[in-house]
Each structure stands twice: as C-alpha cells, then as structure tokens.
Amino acid sequence: MATDLKSHAQGVSLTRFAGGERGSCVQVTMHKADYSSDPDRFFDSLQLTRAQAAALAADLQDFAQGREVEDIG
Secondary structure (H helix, E strand, C coil), X not given: CCEEECCCCCCEEEEEEECHHHCEEEEEEEECCCXXXXXXXXXXXXXXXXXXXXXXXXXXXXXXXXXXXXXXX
C-alpha cells in the first residue's frame, strides 16, 4: 500500500511504499522539464530506502547551506 506524503518542494511529490526486504521506501516524482527525447515519459522518479533518503538529505542540506564538497576523482 502506498501513501502520498507532504512535500515542501514545489512540483515534487513524495510517495511512501513498502519496499519488501528493503523496508519502507520513498519515491520522489517530478514532471520532466523536457520529454521530447521520450514523449511517453512525462515524469522522472527516484526510489530511496530510508538510509538512502537520510544520506541524500544530508547532501542536499550541505548544498543548500553552501557547504557542498566537490568530488574530484
């Protein structure tokens, strides 16, 4: 069973779903900015476990606060 979650980001929807052995997961969905390369795909989405979501949230907080670190290598 999937549950829509509240998002603070405009144009972004969040859906929690059962990820089987991975546990609860979240799907982040956005309208594609340009779907001319694949007209059958109107959305982009990303599915994350709770641990992946936490790690990504930390990375995004670093970026939002100007503390991002470039990955050179």
